[in-house]
Structures are given as C-alpha cells and as structure tokens.
Amino acid sequence: PSPLDKEQLQGLKAIRDFLKVRTSYDVLPLSFRLIVLDTDLLIKKSLNILTQNAIVSAPLWDSVTSRFAGILTSTDYINVIQYYCQFPDEISKLGQFRLSSLRDIEKAIGAIPIETVSVHPSRPLYEACRRMLKTRARRIPLVDVDDETGRETVISVITQYRILKFIAVNNEHNTVMLKKSVREVHLGSYTNLATVHMNSTVLDAIHMMVDRNISCIPIVDAENRVLNAFEAIDVIPCIKGGAYEELDGTVGEALCKRPDDSPGIYTCGEGDRLDSIFDTIRKSRVHRLIVVDDDNKLKGIISLSDILKYVLLYGEEDGGHRS
Numbered sequence: 001p002s003p004l005d006k007e008q009l010q011g012l013k014a015i016r017d018f019l020k021v022r023t024s025y026d027v028l029p030l031s032f033r034l035i036v037l038d039t040d041l042l043i044k045k046s047l048n049i050l051t052q053n054a055i056v057s058a059p060l061w062d063s064v065t066s067r068f069a070g071i072l073t074s075t076d077y078i079n080v081i082q083y084y085c086q087f088p089d090e091i092s093k094l095g096q097f098r099l100s101s102l103r104d105i106e107k108a109i110g111a112i113p114i115e116t117v118s119v120h121p122s123r124p125l126y127e128a129c130r131r132m133l134k135t136r137a138r139r140i141p142l143v144d145v146d147d148e149t150g151r152e153t154v155i156s157v158i159t160q161y162r163i164l165k166f167i168a169v170n171n172e173h174n175t176v177m178l179k180k181s182v183r184e185v186h187l188g189s190y191t192n193l194a195t196v197h198m199n200s201t202v203l204d205a206i207h208m209m210v211d212r213n214i215s216c217i218p219i220v221d222a223e224n225r226v227l228n229a230f231e232a233i234d235v236i237p238c239i240k241g242g243a244y245e246e247l248d249g250t251v252g253e254a255l256c257k258r259p260d261d262s263p264g265i266y267t268c269g270e271g272d273r274l275d276s277i278f279d280t281i282r283k284s285r286v287h288r289l290i291v292v293d294d295d296n297k298l299k300g301i302i303s304l305s306d307i308l309k310y311v312l313l314y315g316e317e318d319g320g321h322r323s
C-alpha cells in the first residue's frame with residue numbers, strides 16, 4: 001500500500017479505537033432537553049408539537065404499560081401519507097388516529113417496520129454505531145433500566161450526525177490523516193441517482209423515497225444542475241394542517257414551507273478529501289453532502305450512513321458486508 005493508504009488506515013484505526021473507549025453517554029451534552037410523546041396523542045397534534053419545538057423526531061412512551069414505545073420519525077408521517085393514498089375514503093378517520101395507531105398503519109400499507117433497537121448509554125459508542133449500520137436506523141434511543149424498579153427510562157437519542165460530529169470535534173489529529181479524496185475511496189452513491197425537478201409533485205418525491213428507501217432527493221434543473229434537495233422531514237409542514245390534498249402541490253411550493261432558519265444543502269466535489277468533509281461536519285449541521293462538478297451539476301450523494309460505514313468498516317475483515 002502507498003504511504004497515503006497507510007496513513008489513511010492509521011487514521012481510521014485511531015478513530016475506531018476512540019469509539020471503543022467512549023460510551024454513548026459521552027456524546028451527550030452536559031445539559032439537554034428530551035421531548036417524549038405519549039402514544040395516546042393524536043397524530044395531527046404530534047405534528048404541531050414537533051414544529052413548535054423545532055424537532056423532527058421524538059421517543060414515544062406507552063403510559064399504559066410504562067414502556068418505551070419506539071421513535072416517531074418522518075418515516076411514520078410518510079407511512080400515514082401512503083395510507084391516505086391507498087385508502088383515500090378513510091380521510092375522515094385520519095384526524096382521529098393516535099400515535100398508538102402507527103403500527104397498524106404500517107401493517108395496513110405493508111411497510112416493513114424499522115427495527116427499534118436501543119442501546120444502554122454506558123455501552124461503547126462503537127457498539128451503537130455498528131447497530132445503527134446494521135439496522136439502518138438513523139437514530140438510536142439510549143434506554144437505561146432502573147435497578148430497583150426494573151423500569152425503562154429513555155435518556156436521550158443519538159443520531160448519526162451527533163456521532164460524526166463527536167468524532168470530528170475530538171479527533172482532529174486523526175481526521176487530518178484522512179487525505180484520500182471522495183473519488184479515491186468511492187464514498188457515496190454515483191449511479192442510478194433519484195432526482196426530482198422543482199415542478200415535480202410532493203407525492204412523486206415521497207413515492208421515490210419509499211421505493212428507494214432513501215431520505216433525500218436532490219432537486220435539479222433541466223441541465224442536471226443542483227438547485228436544492230427535498231428531504232423526508234419536508235413532509236411535516238406539508239401535512240401539518242391536515243391538508244393532504246396539498247401533497248399534489250410541487251416540491252418547489254413545499255420548500256417555501258420550511259422554517260426560515262433551515263440550513264439548506266451542503267455540496268462537495270469528488271476531489272475533496274475526507275479531512276475536509278470532517279471539517280464541514282465539525283462546523284455545520286450537515287445531513288448529507290451532495291457531490292457536484294464545477295458546473296454545479298449533480299454527480300453523486302454522500303449520506304451520513306455512507307461516511308459512518310466507511311469510518312467503521314473500511315478495511316475491516318468483514319469489509320462492510322455485515323451492514
């Protein structure tokens with residue numbers, strides 16, 4: 001291997017070792033809030049609560065059994081939309097659905113439930129990462145069990161971004177060793193990219209996300225130049241008022257419903273090095289990077305799971321095939 005390869009592997013190994021000696025607790029800030037929703041809450045009310053608190057997901061609590069009941073995410077709302085598409089006559093019922101109905105909605109539309117895995121906060125962070133990759137969960141709840149009562153408590157939720165940011169902030173001396181470019185390590189997806197246009201309908205975008213099992217679709221113009229990206233969380237403002245017919249509206253209109261402070265997209269070039277990607281993660285709340293050429297034309301997409309997978313599995317014996 002070239003000296004560059006050697007240094008790259010050394011950097012990756014140091015980051016993996018770091019993840020093995022840190023726990024999920026270490027990722028949590030000293031003080032934080034956690035909004036947990038009761039499964040008895042109406043789905044339509046949950047939309048307002050998420051928006052008012054500027055969050056896009058929340059752990060669920062079943063107060064009948066006093067147990068943690070999974071995590072509410074944009075996928076659940078997309079399921080509700082699919083339900084509406086498949087059973088349009090039931091639109092009147094939609095307003096009465098509670099969060100506890102989400103599992104039934106999932107079954108009715110034949111969606112494969114996302115496995116709810118949780119980790120104990122004092123387990124190594126490496127374990128939480130491996131679990132995330134294995135289950136394709138984008139966030140993992142940290143669940144502790146009270147020694148005396150045996151009751152579960154949700155401590156917090158960690159996301160892929162939180163983990164990558166934690167790596168970026170605490171490993172600057174290791175991430176600088178990652179000098180290979182995105183192209184050289186084949187980071188991300190470059191073929192068969194799913195895209196939409198500004199005048200595509202929101203429903204088209206949603207169906208594409210469901211079919212492809214992805215959470216973001218770049219919006220391009222007729223020349224394939226990147227204008228923006230439609231994300232799974234963009235469906236929340238679209239259905240907030242219960243106006244499901246507005247899903248026939250365009251992606252462009254949906255973007256106007258975003259909160260004023262939404263960050264927009266982050267792009268990079270195929271020649272960019274991994275260390276500069278970690279710089280971006282250190283400085284900004286990225287959810288993914290859209291790879292463009294010098295003319296801003298779409299080349300590829302790098303999701304946080306692509307980065308996490310590379311950092312954890314590249315060069316390992318199982319070569320990432322376990323994920």
Ligand code: ATP
Nearest residue numbers: 188189193194213214215216217288301303304305
């Ligand atoms: P997140 O982006 O929220 O971290 P994720 O990592 O699961 O979630 P997805 O967007 O669901 O990301 O991507 C899953 C896989 O699909 C990744 O390997 C990614 O490169 C690829 N991918 C993502 N978006 C697209 C797209 N629009 N077209 C083709 N492939 C995509």
